[in-house]
Amino acid sequence: MGFERDAEPRVALSPNTLHQPVLVTECLSLLGAGPARTFVDGTVGYGGHAEALLRESGPDGRVVGLDRDGVALRAAADRLAPFGDRALLVQASFRQLRDVLRGRGIRQVDGVLLDLGVSSVQLDEAGRGFRFSEGTAEETPLDMRMDAADGETAADLLARASEETLADWFRRYGELSGAGRLARRIVQTRGEAPLRTAADLIRVTREARVGGGRRHHPATLVFQALRIAVNDELGALEEGLAAARDVLGPGGRLCVIAYHSLEDRLVKHTFRTEERGCICPPRDPMCTCGRKPTLRRITRRPVRPSDEEVAANPRARSARLRAAEKLAA
Ligand SMILES: C[S@@+](CC[C@H](N)C(=O)[O-])C[C@H]1O[C@@H](n2cnc3c(N)ncnc32)[C@H](O)[C@@H]1O
Structure with missing residues (x-):
């Protein structure tokens, strides 16, 4: 199995x-999983899907399989080793999906999962700061990066972003x-001492x-x-959805x-827009944008887990799961 870009797990994984x-x-x-098909798992994580x-x-x-998190990819590589070169893992954001596939000579795929x-x-790993608990907040750093080796941490952003x-x-x-009140308070506080831990933010x-x-908890939404x-989760999702649409073959999901x-x-808005195609204002007498429908929604409402799954x-x-099918050009 391929695994590109190396990373060592920082937690014991069982x-x-x-x-x-x-x-x-x-x-x-x-x-539509089945033989002889090629899929992209854009968030391969620990390899369950x-x-x-x-x-x-x-x-x-x-x-x-793509993931920004090198630690998760290493665990996925172990889990998927029995499948040999049927699994290829790459450390990348799904917003780079087109380039990842082009670089490996793959023109079209049958399905993409995000x-x-x-x-x-990631949530349970205290050092990453994705989650806080009052008991350990003093030791929890404000990091929150999915790729722990790339980009600014939450503490960096809190130190430099403007109040607006x-x-x-x-x-x-x-x-x-x-x-607005919270932003003002952060700017006042950081003038005295930087915010470094979950306890500071709480x-x-x-x-x-x-x-x-x-x-x-009041800090959960913060x-x-x-x-x-x-x-940049919403920016990545917007680009990832467009990339997924482009790499799917006709009938791909x-x-x-x-x-x-x-x-x-x-997701809902993007699927609707892609299904409609034309984005001209409804009062325009004729279409001038020239956009054609690219996807057909196959779930009108989101699919939710069963009570049994939530209990387990x-x-x-x-x-909430939504699915769409690529239309022929
Ligand atoms: C809910 S988990 C996926 C779990 C996975 N389906 C499994 O079965 O183990 C989400 C994963 O998406 C990754 N992720 C989030 N945003 C990403 C992005 N823009 N590109 C690639 N991976 C991303 C996270 O690092 C995390 O490992």
């Missing part, structure tokens, strides 16, 4: 600590009502009196907003699993 994949049967069916796809596509189907967000292993930018992130990515969130509603900003409403809204894997509860 089958018990691995991420449990979500909506696997539904993905296999919607992707990729393994199921490889099993279902034997003896000769292939999976190209299982968005972070894995359970911070407020915009908290408003758009966290949908927070006290966004403290300013309290000082700014930002609420999390009945369902969330952490969500920062994670989205650090990894695109499946996306989203875990929060911002991602799901973007509580992290599945917010998953």
